[in-house]
Amino acid sequence: MKTDLLPTERFPHTAAAPSRELAPARKSPLAIVPRLAGYGLLGFIAWLLLSTLLEPWLSNRATRAVLNAPAMLITTPISGTVSELHAQIGQSIEPGQTIAVIKNNTVARDSLTTLLTQRLDLQSRLDDLDHRIQADRRMLEYVNHQYDQYQNANVSQLKNTYASLQAQQDAASAKLEELDTKYQRAMTLQRDGAVSAATVSAARAEADAARNEADALDKSADGMGASIAAAQRGIYVASGQSSNDQLSQLSQRRADLQSSITGEQAQLDALNKQMSDLNNLVTHEQDRVQTLSDYAVKAFGNGAAQDIVAPVGTQVTAGATLVRASDCSKTDVVAVFPARMAGRLNVGTRLRVQIEPSGRSHDAHISQILPTANEALQNGYSAPFPYAEDGSVYALAQWDTQDGANAGMPPCTPGRSVTASLR
Structure with missing residues (x-):
């Protein structure tokens, strides 16, 4: 019968093994890292679930x-064709500023051609009338010269005749004085009986x-003086003399020319x-x-260019958009x-808007509430409206008056995301 041997007896060479191999093993410090990582993952999942499921129900912020x-x-x-473009994206625009120049070579010029033809015809009539006036003035100058010569000669002739009459008057006066003296002496002698009555x-x-x-002679002299005065004034009585007839013709010719020039000048003024x-x-x-x-094409208000719709060289039709600005x-x-906050939203509800994450908040108030934002409404704004889930509510808010000066820190950045919450 075989007896069982002790381990030391079966393996004699192990009898001297150290006693530490029989003691319990010591744990490593890194063994706890997987456990901590698991706890952290479970905590993150719990936070994610809480923030996803509970925070939307507790938060008062806009999504x-x-x-x-x-x-x-x-x-x-x-x-026409866009030949010049003076606006750049982001550039400020002021009222009256030239934005673009549209070149159109098909503009109707019929009216302008008609007006230019009428002006040429009228200019020709003006030139012809002006030449006639100049010719009549030169003729009038010649007639005046001739008239002055004839008048001077006639007046000189009349003055000579008048001087001759005056000499005859003097002789007649002396003769009359002598005969009156003779008659008085004869009457005296008749009274003395020296001469007869005969x-x-x-x-x-x-x-x-x-x-x-x-x-x-006195009457002739008076008449001659009146003729001289009349001749000096250019008045002549037909007497059958050639000089008077010539002067009358020149005077009539001068009057006709003056009348013609006056009429032509009136026509010239009218033309x-x-x-x-x-x-x-x-x-x-x-x-x-x-x-x-x-x-x-000029701007009609203040703003900033956001999009160049028609660059230089683009063919455009009437009413086409060249530049889209804000x-x-x-x-x-x-x-x-979110839909759960619809009951807390009204026109006038105050909002707190934060543009920069680290910047100060700005005050605003709701001016309009919309269940949906159709395309026609969004086309009236520079940037498309943010995406909204079913049941969400759009709120259009304006800056408070007292906060308006500082509200638009980036005043023309349509589409810039901000944080909005109820106050």
Whole structure:
């Protein structure tokens, strides 16, 4: 019968093994790391579940919010080609600033051609009338010269005749004085009985004849003086003399020329007035054609260019958008709130908006609440509205007046995400 041996007996060489192999093993410090990692993962999953499921029910923040501004579309009223573009993306735009120039080579010029033809015809009439006036003036100058020569000669002739009459008057006066003296002496001698009555009568007859001759000369002299005065004033009485007839003809010719020049000058003034009005029409039509040929499209409000729709060289039609800009003066906030917060949202509800994560908050208030934002509404803004889940509510908010100066820290950044929450 075989007896069992002790281990020391079966393996004698192990009898001297150290006693530490029989003691319990010591644990390593790194053995706890997997356990801690597991706890951390479980904690993260728990936090994720809590934040996903519970925080939306406890938070008063909007799920999404962006800065937005009304869109300002700069369009062209005419068709043509964009030849110049003076706007760049992000550039500020001011009212009256030239944004683009539209070149149109198909502008109708019929009215301008008609006006230019009328002006050429009117200018020809003006030139012809001016030449006639100049010719009549030269003729009038010649007639005046001839008239002055004839008048001077006639007046000189009349003055010579008048001087001769005056000499005859002096002789007749002396003769009359002598005969009157003779008659008085004859009457004295008759009273003394020295001469007969026949002698006195003869003396008287001679004195009366001399007196009649003197009176006739006086009348002739007076008439000649009046003729000289009339001739000096250019007045002549037909007398059958060639000089008077020539002067009358020259005077009539001069009057006719003066009347003709006056009438022609009146016509010239009327045509000049017509030409002035026609020139104004031509200028306005040329400006219209030039404006439509190189039409300058100008901005009508303040803002900033966001998109260049029609660059240089683009063929555009009337009403096409050239530049899409933002009205920076009306920057506001578009926020999307979950359906559970719809009951807390009303027009006028105060919001706290934070643009920069580390910046200060700004005050705003809801101006409009929308269950949906259709495409037509969004086209009126510079940036599309943020995505909203079913049942979410859009809230359009405006900056408070007292906070407006500092609200738009980036005043023209449509689409910039911000944080919005109820106050």
